[in-house]
Amino acid sequence: MRITLGLDSTSLTRRYPRLAVLATLFMAFVAPLGLYIGALVFFPLNTPERLDAMAKQWLGFDLAASHYRHLVYAVFLLLVAFVAVNFTAVFGGVSTWVERRVAGRMQSRIGPNRTSAAGFLAWVADAVKMVLKEDTVPASADQLLFRGAPYFSMVGLLLPFVVMPFGESVVATNMNVGVFYIMAVTAFVVVGILISGWSSNSNWALFGAVRGAAQVISYEIPAGIALMVPVLMAGSLSMQDIVRAQGGMPWDWFVFRNPAAFVAFFISVTSSLAEGNRTPFDLPEAESELVAGYHAEYSGFRLAIFLMVEWANMWIMAGLAVTLFLGGWQVPFVASETYKAALGAGLVPTPSWFGLQALSMLVFSLKTWGLVIVFIWLRWTLPRVRVDQMMSLCWKYLVPGAFLCFVVTLLWQLLVPPLGNTVTGVVLSLVAFVLLAKFLLATYRNIGRVKGDRVDLTNW
């Protein structure tokens, strides 16, 4: 007699292979699609004026005059928050699976491939395991702070989603100080790290926390100055305005618009890696030295939150870089001003607005995922740097470099006519294209260097 639990995924997938494929497809496409549709519906509606207008148009109800209008607004705010929180959780989970599969392949392994089709649901299994584990608090820890630390990290992760532009109009709030706001609130993560390290009453955790604080505070400077470059080029701190100042094609992206921005892009990505504690800058949790660093004493759900923050932070880092340097949600061949003019003149049908939103969200997500995969790829390429190397990289190279980019951009904006921007954009994007081709060629040649190796995509 065989006893199987309902949650025993191995036996379930053995018995019903189609069920496994269906569950995988559901989790891989339908659930994220639901989140995207939620974002598409709730994010643009999230202003009192639009809600009032919608209530008047569709329900014939004057919401603005109602006593309960703040309640309705609050409900919509909660819906937006719900979508954002779930988005981070699902993204954090899926990225762990992507990371493990990419890492496996890069190390000539396979990675998790048994839980459901292609092992995709491994992240759900991990999350369930984490949640079911006991949440212990060390006896000598500062109870309140120890329990409270994950909330700070979580808040630091979630707040940037308020201004993260997912699509043409799909943004929770178009804040006019968006970039500044993101720089300010991401510091919450390090507050959580410091609190957790201090309250754990453990040497390893305290070392990790102090390292984290030193690292994040140092790298705020080059990151902030490098982020000023696209701000200067767009003349606005609002994330949406910065995207609107760019275009859909690569030569319209800020990264190629002037040479200083090209350098600033790399400075900004390096600094955000350091701020997000990603390898090669994961010193706060260097497992060879500090066990697990600031979250060494955590277990169960609170540890799950720390890990989720760490992985979901990749979306913030990548999304910020995509928004500021890589054209954000700008759809190639569809300029949003031209589209708006056409919509106003009645040249295109109104439902196509949703099409544009969906397309722009797709473009933004693809670019962001691409950058996330580059982060993962970097992690499995580079060894961890030492503390002194990290500090010298920041203060000797990134800070002067960022200042130089800043000054060059100022002069460029003053001295170079708009045509110069376009010419530079075309030239630099061509250079980038040639470099990419050379890179892929070098990669292909590397395969032949090992005797008997060739391009072979089997054994998944």
Next chain:
Amino acid sequence: MPMTEALREYFGHITDVVKTFWEGMTVTLSYMVRRPITVQYPDRTAQRVADTLPSRYRGLLEVDINVCTGCMACERACPISVIKISTDKDPSNLKQRVIAQFDIDESKCMFCGLCVEPCPTGAIQHTREFESTMKSVDNLVFRWIPDPKNPAPFYRPVKGQDAPRAPVGEILRQRMAKADWTARGGIFPVTGPERKG
């Protein structure tokens, strides 16, 4: 000129970083399109893993009872008394001696191969089978006479002829294939004397 030297060193570091990034990233990316060396044992291999082992691999013991002479040389040879054989007379034909019990406790066997050497007909052999996980350890007592009421007659070797032994591993594989590893006493039913220890 210490100033230019310092500058050269400074910018040399930057070019080093760019070059080593380029080199390292091409190497790691190239592994994305190579075949991982992982063998996906047990269920996603091109062949059964037991079939890929060398022919002299000492796996689970197998007895072809049809060519067993009942000489008990293997039982005597076993240094740890893993093999238990008892013989009897056929009640219907008192001249014919039969093997009433031939048990091998594979859970104790240390795969030394000393039982295989004295066997005159090659009835007892090591196979290449090694996957012997059972939910109950009693299942690892392999009973080559499954039913004591149905004993096997002694085999008489014919001079100048090899004993017609079944291919090594066939019998064991057939019995293992039918087996449910979670069952208790399913493969080789526990009907004989109680297992010691």
